[in-house]
Structures are given as C-alpha cells and as structure tokens.
Amino acid sequence: MIFVTVGTHEQPFNRLLVAIDKYAETRNLPKDSIVVQKGYSDYEPQNTTSEKMYSLEQMEYFYEKADIIITHGGPGSMFPGWMLGKPIVAVPRQAKFKEHVDNHQVEFCEFMEKKKKVVCVKEISSLSNVLDNLINRFQTKNHESKTEAFIEKFEKELALIFEGKI
Template identity: 30%
Template sequence: MPRQRDTTAVERPLLLVAVGTDKHPFDRLVDWLAQWHAQAGPVGLTVQHGHTVAPPLPGAVPFLGHDALQQAMADADLVVCHGGPATILEARRHGHLPIVVPRDPARGEHVDDHQQLFARRLGAAGLVVLCETREELHDALAVGQADPSRYAVRADPAAHEARRAAVARVGQIVDDLVARSKPRRSRWRAWPRTGHPTKETR
C-alpha cells in the first residue's frame, strides 16, 4: 500500500533504478548511473538491470518480482526508471516524481520510440523529470540526493484499482503517438515495365 513520502532530509538517500523487463539491454542508463555513483556521496542503491550486463554496483539485481518492486518503490527516496508507462505510473502511485530516461530504438534499446514520445509528453506536463543526456541525469540525481523532497508527489493509496484503467488508457495514448510518428507507406509501387502503376496490395 503506498504511503506518503517522508520529505525530511536524509543522510543516505535510497535510490531505486529500474530498467524494466524488456529483452533489449539498457547499457546507456546503467553506465551513466555507474559514472555518477563513482563520484557521488553516500547513497543506498537497488539497481534492477534486466538484460543489461550486471554493473559493478551494490544492490544490482537482474529482476525484481512484483511484490519486491513494490517494496523497493515504497522504501526508496528517489526512483530512476526507463520510459515504460506502467513503471512510471507505479512510481507516481508510491509518491515519487520519477527521473525518467526513455529507451532509444536508434541505440538498440527498444523496438520503437514509444518511450521517448510518452516520456516527452509527461516531461512537458511536469509529471516526470525527463533526462535524455548523461548531464541531465547527473544533474537530476545531484538535486535529488541533496533534497529528495524535490522529487516527491502526493501518494494515492486508493489508486490501485484505478491503475488498470489508467494503464489501458496510457497504452492507447502510446499506440496513438507511435502511429502518428510513423511515416505513411506509399500505396503505389514503382512503375513496372508495363508503364502502369500497380496498387499496393499489402
């Protein structure tokens, strides 16, 4: 059950990083985190790295079961995650303003750009802290480490039942965004030797 976040200062904030369960590795986010951690002050880590090679970081685990992930979110002072809609919604349900690094299909991190489209829309609305560069992530982590309350929102314990409908609605939004971002394929093939265009049948 989500609880309201304790916004008092903490000496050693707990940071949860979740890359999700997609089969594509997310080395970029894990590498950026490792670089930050090497020079950061005291911080507790849980790093769910999925199919990414295990980083040399404390608290690194490939996957977390549903209950374990819920507990990690409840315990964390800060949440960094990929741009998966379900993960973002869960983080907010637990009272976090998540720091989001969306997967980039051009880097082999996903099959399409729906995470980028979705995260950018939420970032523009102030519902996530969008980080698409290493510098943006490191700056966001520095702010959160100094004052975790900057990334706290009101948790809603009654939101569990509404989550299913919200995820379905988010899924539809993502589908619409992806559909609009794809260039339309021409319905006409190149001119064949007969001199007449042939209509695309597929």
Template identity: 30%
Template sequence: MKRVFVTVGTTKFPKLIDAITRSTTLKTLQDRGYNFVQVQTGRDFQGVNLEAEIKATVEQQGTSWTVQLADCSLTLKYHEYFEHFEEEIRAADLVISHAGAGSCLDALRLNKPLIVVINEDLMDNHQTELAKQLEKNGHVYFCVPSTLAATLRFDLTKLVPYPKIDEKLFANYLDKCSGFVQ
C-alpha cells in the first residue's frame, strides 16, 4: 500500500483539506500509485466536502471519516488529531504538510519526501520563509493549495535528504566555551 500523510497542524487549514479532495489532486495521486491518504484535519473539521462529479462512499465514526472513491482504488481517512503523530509520518511514503516548523522537521528528520503547502490566509506569514528556504536547499517542494496537484507531479526522488542532527555538537560547543576542552 502506497500511503500519503497530510497534516494541517493544530490550526484550521480548510483550503489544504479541500485541495486534497479536488478531482485533479485525486487523479494525480492515483496516477502516482498512491492508494491510501491519511488526513489530519485539525480542530473544528466540518466533514468531507467532495466535488460533485466524485463518486464515493463516506462513513463517519465520531471525529473520523472514511472515504472510498468509486472510480479508483483510493481511500481517504480523516482524523482531527493523531496520538502517535510520528508513527503516521513513519508509515507514509509522502508527507503533505502545512508550513509549520515542527511538522516540516518531523517529516524531514524521518527522511520522508515532503510537499509543504503554504497557508496564504495567515498574516505575517513566516512559514513561507521556511518553506522557501527548505525548497532552496532542495529538501522540499512547496506550493499553495491551488497548485498542489501540479506539485504532486514533481520528481520526489530529486529531493535532498535533510542532514542528520549531530547530537553532541551543542554539548561539545559548551565544553569548549567552558574551558573543559581545548
């Protein structure tokens, strides 16, 4: 099973949720071989909103929804939050995320291909700066909700792995500053 994990973080980002369910996005995901999309919706999610031409069965259980598309072998599952967020990322073949630093770094540290979707509705959008820098460094592709389907066609194998963290670097620096090491 080829999986996509979509996260909006802890705030609302309905344009990203809607972009996932556009027919062009669903067709692109299917063409790329994906058959399961796990969507973390954030708070106050009002339910699945499919375009009229998309035929699907939708089931709701509490704050979770399952959508089985009739015309293809693609299943979408929606949940407000995940208790084991990192496990969802680990299980994914692709992560599509809002541009929050925490979500981006979680995906990059787990060496997952990452598409970052900018929330254009945010004021003082510092997330755009992060996404642009990560793309400039070759680690991600970034887009806005309206260009997600086109961005999904990019070659994910060209992304540069995020560098591993040197956990001793800061401690070594402190030791040197404190005079413990020459």
C-alpha cells in the first residue's frame, strides 16, 4: 500500500493529488492500494481512497501498513515513516504553484535527500518513475509493529537534528 499525506497546511496541493491519481489509473491499481490524506486540496481523486483528514489512530495505521509513504515537504509528516524504516518520497510544496508562501519545503527536502532520508521529487513528472523504482526495490514484506522502536528512534533523531548533528 502507498500512503500519501499532504499535511494540514491550508493551501491546496492539487499537483500531487492529480499525479498520484493518474499514477493509480495508468497502473490500473485497486482503489484501496493508495490511501490519500488530501487536506485542503480541492481536487477529488477518482482512483484512490481519500479523505480530507484522518484521525491520529488512522494516520498511525496507514504509516504502519504502508510500503511507501509519499508526503509533502514537512518534517512532521516524514518522521513517522523514517522511524518505521519506510521509504519516503517527499514532494515539497512550492511557492511558484501557490502551494505555500515560500520554498522552505524544497530546501528541507533537498537537505534530507543529501542525508539519504528521502527521495525528493521537485518535478512532479518524475513521480511515476520514482514510485516504480521504489516498488521494485523496497516493498515491505510481513511488516511487524515497531511502535516502541519508532518512539525511541524518533526522540533520538529529533535530538540530533536540534543539536545540528544531522
């Protein structure tokens, strides 16, 4: 399963939703194989399962069950996937598309890609190829719950970031 989250920022992120919807359609994927938290976007995906927002419990479940996580460029949406050892595809919101007020998400995604924490997709046209490559290399098999390990690793990662060590 692929889990897509655009976060809770109030500007739409239709560019990502259109691309993931087209991906599902062209790959003829079952509707429940891609779950989308679409936030304040006004595009309505036709080929995925989607809701504006999910509860915390639902979000945790989707992070846990996902083979791949696609997220906007916010660190809060990336951390759960990192802690679970999931491949993260980060599609940063960009000011030129009126998805955010500036390009801090682009800068953060580029930084985290250099640290090998995410695959940063700035050009939405490359998303399909990135996903196909990840699916071929990184599908999770028989995933077991790692909640305790997630919390411990999350706290350590945050400390390292705040200390400027990563």
